[in-house]
Amino acid sequence: MHLFSRPINQVIAGVALVAMFVAAGIGSLRAHEIRPAIADLVFPGDGTVRLDMSLILEAALAEIGAEHGDTNDSPNAQRYDELRLKTETELAAEFDRFRTRFLEGVRLEADGAGIPLEVINVDLDPVGDTDFARLSRLVLSGPLPAGAENVTFSFDPAFGPSVIRTPDAEGDYSYSAYLDTGGPSQPIPVKGGLSLSAGEIFYNYIGIGFTHIVPKGLDHILFVVGLFLLSPRLKPLLVQITAFTVAHSVTLALAMLGWISLPASIVEPLIAASIVFIAIENLATTRLSPWRPFVVFGFGLLHGLGFAGVLSEIGLSPAHFAGGLIAFNIGVEAGQLAVVAACYALFGAWFSDRSWYRARITMPMSLAIACVAAWWFAERTGLIA
Numbered sequence: 001m002h003l004f005s006r007p008i009n010q011v012i013a014g015v016a017l018v019a020m021f022v023a024a025g026i027g028s029l030r031a032h033e034i035r036p037a038i039a040d041l042v043f044p045g046d047g048t049v050r051l052d053m054s055l056i057l058e059a060a061l062a063e064i065g066a067e068h069g070d071t072n073d074s075p076n077a078q079r080y081d082e083l084r085l086k087t088e089t090e091l092a093a094e095f096d097r098f099r100t101r102f103l104e105g106v107r108l109e110a111d112g113a114g115i116p117l118e119v120i121n122v123d124l125d126p127v128g129d130t131d132f133a134r135l136s137r138l139v140l141s142g143p144l145p146a147g148a149e150n151v152t153f154s155f156d157p158a159f160g161p162s163v164i165r166t167p168d169a170e171g172d173y174s175y176s177a178y179l180d181t182g183g184p185s186q187p188i189p190v191k192g193g194l195s196l197s198a199g200e201i202f203y204n205y206i207g208i209g210f211t212h213i214v215p216k217g218l219d220h221i222l223f224v225v226g227l228f229l230l231s232p233r234l235k236p237l238l239v240q241i242t243a244f245t246v247a248h249s250v251t252l253a254l255a256m257l258g259w260i261s262l263p264a265s266i267v268e269p270l271i272a273a274s275i276v277f278i279a280i281e282n283l284a285t286t287r288l289s290p291w292r293p294f295v296v297f298g299f300g301l302l303h304g305l306g307f308a309g310v311l312s313e314i315g316l317s318p319a320h321f322a323g324g325l326i327a328f329n330i331g332v333e334a335g336q337l338a339v340v341a342a343c344y345a346l347f348g349a350w351f352s353d354r355s356w357y358r359a360r361i362t363m364p365m366s367l368a369i370a371c372v373a374a375w376w377f378a379e380r381t382g383l384i385a
Contacts, residue, residue, distance in 0.1 A: 034059060034068060035133075036161040036178065039106075041153060043190055049108060049115060049144045049151060057091065057124070057136035058083035059160050061098050066157035066180050084133070088124045091136075095122065105156030106140060109184070110148035117142040150187035157182040163314050164188075176314050178208055201320040202327040209331020212310055214338055219271055219376065220303060222369050224339045226278035227296065229362045231288045232348040241336060243293040247300025248307060249329050255308035256325060267305045269380040274299035275373035282366035286358065307332065 037055035044050060062080035064071050071080045083094060095102070099119060108115040121139035128134060144151075155162035157180070164185045165176040177185050213220050227240045254260045277299070281292070311328060351357050378384045 036163045038163050041166050048141050051140040053138040054135055056133050063158045066161040088126050091124055105159055107154040109152045110145045115142040148190055152184040152187055154183035178314055198323050202323050205324045205327035206331040209328040210335045213335025221339050223275050224336050226369055228343045229366055230282045232352040236288050239293050240296045243297040244300040245333050247297045248304030251301045251304030252307045262305050269377050270302045271306050272373045272377035276370050279366045279370035
């Protein structure tokens with residue numbers, strides 16, 4: 001008798017209800033999650049240029065680099081944890097001592113000449129629940145040289161990744177770029193903002209989608225690897241990948257249109273639960289069940305909501321909404337296929353027809369994936385710090 005002999009809708013409902021029950025009251029930004037600093041470049045028209053920034057200030061003060069996806073991965077993790085416990089006043093004092101270093105790492109250049117910046121406002125939240133990261137808001141300003149035509153933005157990757165955006169009068173973004181290597185950004189015109197061609201937008205968002213899977217999307221990578229392990233044969237694998245792609249494309253589009261919304265505090269634990277489910281199913285059954293593509297489709301809907309969080313942070317211009325969305329999905333699909341290709345090259349091509357493939361590859365790897373994802377679920381729901 002298979003472990004999953006009861007109706008699949010009951011299984012999924014059970015997983016979802018448990019995750020939603022545990023996650024219902026928690027915030028959307030986990031304590032050790034690294035999110036990019038969001039910088040809006042504004043030209044007020046008074047001879048100055050302004051940066052409105054939202055960031056996890058403690059991560060910047062601890063210099064948790066952009067190469068880390070989790071603050072615990074950094075050698076400066078202890079410093080970060082200490083900063084998270086400080087009161088609003090104490091954190092402000094820490095920033096005052098760090099101000100010079102911070103301003104060295106945030107750089108604006110007008111036609112190649114540096115713009116001296118100063119911090120004109122610091123808005124910090126109280127400590128609150130230390131299970132979750134707090135966002136701080138900074139406003140930086142500097143003189144815009146007379147006759148300046150273009151401005152570039154750079155952000156020291158030692159402070160983490162960043163996103164630079166240029167909002168228009170309606171609050172839409174004519175330009176946004178994810179800078180995981182610090183920049184500089186493209187030259188941004190002082191008058192009229194930066195208008196990218198449809199081809200440039202398409203190319204940029206393919207790259208964003210791909211890098212969100214490889215190397216940054218470890219949870220999505222493990223999900224795809226889990227799909228591969230049970231049946232490395234090409235046809236059933238492509239059926240599953242296609243179901244997953246169609247599903248996450250649907251919810252990504254609906255979320256970006258504002259038609260559906262689910263907080264990350266629910267989505268992220270459910271994504272971890274979906275990985276656990278797939279890995280345990282690999283352990284419990286020796287063959288691909290007829291309903292597995294439908295399960296994968298359901299989980300793809302969740303992953304699409306996770307992808308929407310990435311695009312929401314970066315900002316998707318309404319003028320290029322369809323093209324950017326399609327390109328991002330193409331990048332995600334390319335990343336998934338790269339993971340499949342790597343799995344096939346590493347062990348599928350050589351060992352999938354061996355009698356010991358399941359015992360030596362499928363079982364131990366699925367068990368490891370289940371353990372990692374279970375840990376993520378506990379961490380994302382606040383069961384562990």
